[in-house]
Amino acid sequence: MADLNAVKQALRAQQIETPSWAFGNSGTRFKVFAQAGVPRTPEEKIADAATVHRFTGVAPSVALHIPWDRVADYAKLSAFAAEHGIRLGAINTNVFQDDDYKLGSVTNPDPAVRRKATDHLLEAVDIMDQTGSRDLKLWFSDGLNYPGQDDLRTRQDRLAAALREAYDRLGDDQRILLEYKLFEPAFYATDVPDWGTSYAHCVELGPKATVCIDTGHHAPGTNIEFIVSFLLRQGKLGAFDFNSRFYADDDLMAGAADPFQLFRIMYEIVRADALSPSYGINFMLDQCHNIEAKIPAIIRSVMNIQEATAKALLVDRDALFAAQAAGDVLEANSVLMDAYNTDVRPLLRDVRVDAGLDPDPIAAYKRSGYQERIVADRVGGEQAGWGA
Numbered sequence: 001m002a003d004l005n006a007v008k009q010a011l012r013a014q015q016i017e018t019p020s021w022a023f024g025n026s027g028t029r030f031k032v033f034a035q036a037g038v039p040r041t042p043e044e045k046i047a048d049a050a051t052v053h054r055f056t057g058v059a060p061s062v063a064l065h066i067p068w069d070r071v072a073d074y075a076k077l078s079a080f081a082a083e084h085g086i087r088l089g090a091i092n093t094n095v096f097q098d099d100d101y102k103l104g105s106v107t108n109p110d111p112a113v114r115r116k117a118t119d120h121l122l123e124a125v126d127i128m129d130q131t132g133s134r135d136l137k138l139w140f141s142d143g144l145n146y147p148g149q150d151d152l153r154t155r156q157d158r159l160a161a162a163l164r165e166a167y168d169r170l171g172d173d174q175r176i177l178l179e180y181k182l183f184e185p186a187f188y189a190t191d192v193p194d195w196g197t198s199y200a201h202c203v204e205l206g207p208k209a210t211v212c213i214d215t216g217h218h219a220p221g222t223n224i225e226f227i228v229s230f231l232l233r234q235g236k237l238g239a240f241d242f243n244s245r246f247y248a249d250d251d252l253m254a255g256a257a258d259p260f261q262l263f264r265i266m267y268e269i270v271r272a273d274a275l276s277p278s279y280g281i282n283f284m285l286d287q288c289h290n291i292e293a294k295i296p297a298i299i300r301s302v303m304n305i306q307e308a309t310a311k312a313l314l315v316d317r318d319a320l321f322a323a324q325a326a327g328d329v330l331e332a333n334s335v336l337m338d339a340y341n342t343d344v345r346p347l348l349r350d351v352r353v354d355a356g357l358d359p360d361p362i363a364a365y366k367r368s369g370y371q372e373r374i375v376a377d378r379v380g381g382e383q384a385g386w387g388a
């Protein structure tokens with residue numbers, strides 16, 4: 001049996017990073033449905049992220065995306081976050097929205113465009129120096145739409161060169177998180193399409209480069225927990241971008257589409273004793289709330305991850321390992337399923353009450369009047385949005 005006190009302690013210590021862009025407007029290429037009260041500035045996004053932390057107690061940092069969150073003084077922004085009880089987390093780069101990047105950023109055939117893109121990565125490390133962020137998160141939309149459009153192999157060389165420059169610019173306590181994505185916006189070939197490509201580049205770079213798994217970036221049916229377990233064994237899993245998908249990169253609330261998959265992922269984390277913040281994995285969300293209210297959707301995502309984690313912590317590992325060693329297929333599966341089928345909501349309510357929080361974060365948020373306040377206050381100016 002899992003030790004209930006240890007389970008509670010682990011849940012209390014868990015940390016989940018929210019993404020600044022999830023608080024802003026987002027949509028599909030067909031329509032962005034704007035919502036009242038959406039932040040207009042990085043400071044307002046930070047205030048919303050702090051609100052998620054206030055009600056959940058486990059979301060003490062917010063990731064920034066540059067240039068969406070560009071400010072004149074990042075040290076001041078960091079102090080602003082601290083005043084609100086949170087800190088600035090990963091710095092996400094954006095080399096996918098300028099006209100120059102039509103044929104790629106760091107893998108573009110034009111050396112001037114590659115220089116511009118690489119300079120942006122270096123600028124992001126300058127920002128990290130000011131915000132105190134540890135993580136530089138890199139995602140490249142680079143790829144090809146048509147066979148023959150460019151040379152697949154040369155593009156890997158260009159990618160490696162840019163990564164090397166960024167890596168060499170890192171401080172002692174900073175690291176690269178290299179994210180992969182199967183497709184989109186490129187439809188034929190993406191330059192970092194899968195974990196193997198990301199892993200190989202990270203190994204070539206050195207110990208300060210690790211893989212970021214965005215759960216929405218795989219082919220349907222991919223066994224993500226296998227990737228998690230493999231990368232953990234290699235010491236190369238740096239971060240998650242959690243979200244849910246039904247078809248492609250849907251960016252829905254974590255745990256909404258496939259809570260069982262999220263449980264299986266969290267089991268591998270628990271299995272490797274990698275849950276504690278001291279292990280160094282950055283458990284981030286990367287979501288877009290196109291039709292649902294944003295702050296409660298983010299709170300719900302945090303709660304879903306907590307539930308998957310609680311179930312993973314409840315797995316009776318002695319019984320599981322014994323059944324596995326005995327080759328008892330049915331028993332091993334049943335031990336795992338017992339944990340998954342446990343209703344952990346009462347346990348999590350206890351954990352929250354012990355931490356001085358409301359047991360029901362969404363109800364508490366609704367009662368707090370925060371939503372009404374931001375709707376009343378945030379009038380005029382331009383709402384923040386994905387891509388704005």
Ligand code: PSV
Binds near residue numbers: 093139249286
């Ligand atoms: C790309 O789809 C991605 O997952 C990367 O993490 C980007 O930085 C993020 O989405 C932007 O929303």
Ligand code: MN
Binds near residue numbers: 214
């Ligand atoms: Mn992502």
